[in-house]
Amino acid sequence: MRLSRYFLPVLKETPSEAQIVSHRLMLRAGMIKQASAGIYSWLPLGFKVLRRIEQIVHEEQQRVGHIPMLMPTLQSADLWKESGRYDAYGPEMLRIRDRQDRDMLYGPTNEELITDIFRSHVGSYKDLPLTLYHIQWKFRDEIRPRFGVMRGREFLMKDGYNFDLTKEDALHAYNRHLVSYLRTYERMGLQAIPMRADSGPIGGDDTHEFLVLAETGESEVFYDSQITDLKFGDREIDHDDHAACAAVLEEFTSRYARTDETHDEALFSQVPEDRRRTARGIEVGQIFYFGTKYSEPMGARVQGPDGKPVPVHMGSHGIGVSRLLGAIIEASHDERGIIWPEGVTPFHAGIVNLKQGDAEADAACEALYAALRGLGLDPLYDDTKGGAGAKFATMDLIGLPWRITVGPRGLKNGVVELTSRRTGESEEMPPEQAVERIAQVYAGIL
Amino acid sequence: MRLSRYFLPVLKETPSEAQIVSHRLMLRAGMIKQASAGIYSWLPLGFKVLRRIEQIVHEEQQRVGHIPMLMPTLQSADLWKESGRYDAYGPEMLRIRDRQDRDMLYGPTNEELITDIFRSHVGSYKDLPLTLYHIQWKFRDEIRPRFGVMRGREFLMKDGYNFDLTKEDALHAYNRHLVSYLRTYERMGLQAIPMRADSGPIGGDDTHEFLVLAETGESEVFYDSQITDLKFGDREIDHDDHAACAAVLEEFTSRYARTDETHDEALFSQVPEDRRRTARGIEVGQIFYFGTKYSEPMGARVQGPDGKPVPVHMGSHGIGVSRLLGAIIEASHDERGIIWPEGVTPFHAGIVNLKQGDAEADAACEALYAALRGLGLDPLYDDTKGGAGAKFATMDLIGLPWRITVGPRGLKNGVVELTSRRTGESEEMPPEQAVERIAQVYAGIL
Numbered sequence: 001m002r003l004s005r006y007f008l009p010v011l012k013e014t015p016s017e018a019q020i021v022s023h024r025l026m027l028r029a030g031m032i033k034q035a036s037a038g039i040y041s042w043l044p045l046g047f048k049v050l051r052r053i054e055q056i057v058h059e060e061q062q063r064v065g066h067i068p069m070l071m072p073t074l075q076s077a078d079l080w081k082e083s084g085r086y087d088a089y090g091p092e093m094l095r096i097r098d099r100q101d102r103d104m105l106y107g108p109t110n111e112e113l114i115t116d117i118f119r120s121h122v123g124s125y126k127d128l129p130l131t132l133y134h135i136q137w138k139f140r141d142e143i144r145p146r147f148g149v150m151r152g153r154e155f156l157m158k159d160g161y162n163f164d165l166t167k168e169d170a171l172h173a174y175n176r177h178l179v180s181y182l183r184t185y186e187r188m189g190l191q192a193i194p195m196r197a198d199s200g201p202i203g204g205d206d207t208h209e210f211l212v213l214a215e216t217g218e219s220e221v222f223y224d225s226q227i228t229d230l231k232f233g234d235r236e237i238d239h240d241d242h243a244a245c246a247a248v249l250e251e252f253t254s255r256y257a258r259t260d261e262t263h264d265e266a267l268f269s270q271v272p273e274d275r276r277r278t279a280r281g282i283e284v285g286q287i288f289y290f291g292t293k294y295s296e297p298m299g300a301r302v303q304g305p306d307g308k309p310v311p312v313h314m315g316s317h318g319i320g321v322s323r324l325l326g327a328i329i330e331a332s333h334d335e336r337g338i339i340w341p342e343g344v345t346p347f348h349a350g351i352v353n354l355k356q357g358d359a360e361a362d363a364a365c366e367a368l369y370a371a372l373r374g375l376g377l378d379p380l381y382d383d384t385k386g387g388a389g390a391k392f393a394t395m396d397l398i399g400l401p402w403r404i405t406v407g408p409r410g411l412k413n414g415v416v417e418l419t420s421r422r423t424g425e426s427e428e429m430p431p432e433q434a435v436e437r438i439a440q441v442y443a444g445i446l
Numbered sequence: 447m448r449l450s451r452y453f454l455p456v457l458k459e460t461p462s463e464a465q466i467v468s469h470r471l472m473l474r475a476g477m478i479k480q481a482s483a484g485i486y487s488w489l490p491l492g493f494k495v496l497r498r499i500e501q502i503v504h505e506e507q508q509r510v511g512h513i514p515m516l517m518p519t520l521q522s523a524d525l526w527k528e529s530g531r532y533d534a535y536g537p538e539m540l541r542i543r544d545r546q547d548r549d550m551l552y553g554p555t556n557e558e559l560i561t562d563i564f565r566s567h568v569g570s571y572k573d574l575p576l577t578l579y580h581i582q583w584k585f586r587d588e589i590r591p592r593f594g595v596m597r598g599r600e601f602l603m604k605d606g607y608n609f610d611l612t613k614e615d616a617l618h619a620y621n622r623h624l625v626s627y628l629r630t631y632e633r634m635g636l637q638a639i640p641m642r643a644d645s646g647p648i649g650g651d652d653t654h655e656f657l658v659l660a661e662t663g664e665s666e667v668f669y670d671s672q673i674t675d676l677k678f679g680d681r682e683i684d685h686d687d688h689a690a691c692a693a694v695l696e697e698f699t700s701r702y703a704r705t706d707e708t709h710d711e712a713l714f715s716q717v718p719e720d721r722r723r724t725a726r727g728i729e730v731g732q733i734f735y736f737g738t739k740y741s742e743p744m745g746a747r748v749q750g751p752d753g754k755p756v757p758v759h760m761g762s763h764g765i766g767v768s769r770l771l772g773a774i775i776e777a778s779h780d781e782r783g784i785i786w787p788e789g790v791t792p793f794h795a796g797i798v799n800l801k802q803g804d805a806e807a808d809a810a811c812e813a814l815y816a817a818l819r820g821l822g823l824d825p826l827y828d829d830t831k832g833g834a835g836a837k838f839a840t841m842d843l844i845g846l847p848w849r850i851t852v853g854p855r856g857l858k859n860g861v862v863e864l865t866s867r868r869t870g871e872s873e874e875m876p877p878e879q880a881v882e883r884i885a886q887v888y889a890g891i892l
Contacts, residue, residue: 005511006513007513007515007567007576007578009566009567009568030567033563033566033567035517035518035521035522035559035562036520036521036522036524036548036550037546037548039518039520039521039522040518041515041516041517041518041559041563042515042516042517043515043563044513044514044515044578046515047514047515047516047580048514050516065451067452067453067490068490068493068494069453069487069488069489069490069492069493070487070488070493070496071481071487071488072481072485072486072487072583072600073519073583073600074482074485074552074585074599074600075481075482075485076481076482076485078482091545094542094544094545096540096542098540098587099537099540099587099589100483100589102482102483104482106520113481113487116481117479117487117489120455120479121453121455121476121479122455130453132453132490134493137518137519137583139520141544141545143545143546153520154518154519154520
């Protein structure tokens with residue numbers, strides 16, 4: 001993309017309404033604009049990151065055999081009356097009456113709707129196991145929406161639902177989700193720690209939240225420091241292998257790690273004192289096993305191997321897609337702006353032309369732009385007439401991991417400058433080498 | 447995808463509620479399930495086609511320089527009061543009150559919201575031209591939702607908005623959209639004819655609808671038969687070239703083609719009698735130029751070259767993404783089911799194993815499956831134990847353009863059977879050749 005043809009409305013001033021750094025930076029970098037309280041428009045730069053995150057979630061869900069679909073945003077109240085949650089759910093549920101006076105709602109979650117689809121179409125244990133998921137906008141009518149996309153009212157979530165014949169199979173689905181989530185978050189440059197959690201209105205006993213450590217997190221967390229040494233890395237886990245998935249769960253959840261909701265001081269005190277940590281965390285996902293909580297009242301049964309109908313065992317599993325943008329920025333920024341991990345960056349590299357209009361500089365930038373695009377990369381070329389200081393400030397603010405700076409002086413010596421946003425280190429090299437270096441960085445990521 | 451691991455709930459019976467063929471076939475092929483009146487869940491097969499269509503729309507929008515973003519589904523009523531449309535819009539607008547008693551609505555379109563974004567961030571003519579678009583769910587509370595996704599209440603639409611300094615520039619944006627739309631629909635295997643239309647609640651004088659001819663179309667259309675000979679093909683049009691875009695508009699709109707809303711019998715009678723046609727059509731898109739209808743009341747002005755503020759000239763441009771699935775099926779099916787054009791097919795080819803469990807047949811299918819996937823194609827392998835008749839019926843129903851049939855008898859002679867869904871013709875050939883033939887078909891498409 002050429003900046004002169006893009007829509008990147010960066011702000012010089014820090015917006016006064018933003019209390020936390022990710023909200024401030026998303027506004028300043030021209031990523032979002034509030035449409036009404038807790039509801040945002042995603043400007044082009046924000047939308048690009050949202051799509052990258054969504055794409056990673058799709059890829060990792062499908063890698064473990066989960067099947068994508070899409071449920072609507074508005075639901076009929078009838079199904080929620082069947083499950084008993086219509087009255088149980090508080091004022092966070094946005095209730096709507098349509099022109100025919102039917103009670104509707106903007107879905108905050110989809111257990112009822114997916115259970116209805118299941119019971120309408122699946123009748124035999126032979127069709128199990130089955131895990132369906134979607135990525136769709138949800139609404140929770142928060143009384144005090146704040147922190148930008150971190151606690152908005154309209155938000156994008158991946159929610160997936162497993163249907164299994166037995167509790168054992170459903171717990172495998174739970175473990176498989178945990179494995180898949182660890183990989184998903186690491187691809188986004190995040191360490192998200194599974195912590196024993198409270199199930200809230202979803203229900204069930206088995207549930208883990210995934211938390212990213214950050215000073216501005218909404219939850220207080222307590223953990224054994226050994227847990228932050230764990231990496232999932234590029235292990236290849238057979239997602240059908242019960243024992244392999246259970247071993248990953250065991251490895252990542254056997255050490256103490258809880259939020260304030262489930263914290264147990266007596267248990268925590270058994271962790272060696274030098275490894276006890278308290279910090280704050282941002283929730284970016286949660287997995288649940290809740291057995292037959294929905295399948296019983298809603299009659300989601302299959303015929304078992306013995307011919308008798310049995311209610312299926314279910315779980316649901318969420319990733320906060322839009323909130324992840326905030327979480328990533330909270331975990332990765334400095335005083336000059338955002339620092340995108342390569343896995344989710346909106347543009348793979350920035351090209352800054354120090355003297356737009358200079359024939360040689362323009363030609364060198366065009367060649368770099370074409371070379372990067374030819375490799376399947378997505379660069380942002382600042383081809384405007386602004387000064388060097390303003391161009392660098394914008395690139396730093398929007399956080400592209402790599403910047404190539406092109407100017408007449410360097411070109412006389414046959415070099416451009418390659419700068420890492422994370423380390424701030426710059427190195428001069430011929431343009432071809434800069435392209436090659438950037439290609440190498442992304443070779444392992446895309 | 448292996449069918450044994452997929453969720454494809456095909457129906458044997460024709461659902462009684464479906465009045466038109468696309469609705470019947472989408473239900474029977476397990477593509478959608480009604481969630482409530484006029485609101486659908488997109489089951490995996492339907493979601494795949496929806497995504498393919500969405501992807502084509504994204505690619506073609508970006509090819510002509512339009513910038514993707516995303517606006518929310520819910521909007522504050524305040525902006526609509528500013529434009530004067532809050533009261534003007536009928537009961538099709540779903541009005542919502544949130545827990546703080548604020549008036550909200552589920553957006554049926556986004557002129558107000560995009561104009562607000564524009565006026566907040568753009569101040570100079572130097573930032574023009576600008577065209578922003580998004581693909582987002584909309585809601586229109588139809589009194590009688592029907593015809594499945596063709597007239598649903600919650601529907602997916604691409605809507606784009608151009609901002610220009612002058613009427614002439616805005617008319618170029620209009621022409622550019624027409625060029626882009628012609629290409630977009632042809633990639634989906636559709637002939638969509640631009641017809642002079644009525645502007646309705648969007649406003650403005652210049653507007654064309656794009657109509658696909660089909661017996662079940664909601665509009666009566668009148669046209670000169672020469673128009674159906676026009677093809678856009680793979681022309682390369684410079685989207686910045688005013689004259690080139692205007693010439694395409696001239697070519698595709700100079701012959702008589704109107705819907706019943708704007709039909710002029712006197713003009714129509716000037717078309718030579720043997721070329722006069724009346725038929726029915728399905729609307730799949732519409733483009734509008736409406737000048738300063740929103741920029742004036744909402745104060746969307748830029749500083750012109752002379753330093754004086756002027757309201758921008760705007761237009762909006764829609765493609766009915768979810769309704770396109772219905773339109774494509776109406777235009778392309780037979781008595782056995784759907785016939786997907788290659789550009790939007792959910793799977794590129796089907797593999798039918800006539801004797802699942804036979805070591806040689808299984809191995810041959812696995813090899814075909816791996817070979818197609820290795821080429822970046824997305825095959826559906828029916829690896830279930832069903833009989834040949836049922837397997838063929840399912841493949842015909844879901845409409846994959848190509849089927850490879852593998853059985854022990856053919857394999858003895860070193861051949862499999864390649865069948866075209868459209869022509870019904872089958873040909874025996876070695877498996878490698880079948881893969882090559884399919885690869886060739888898609889080489890020009892993907």
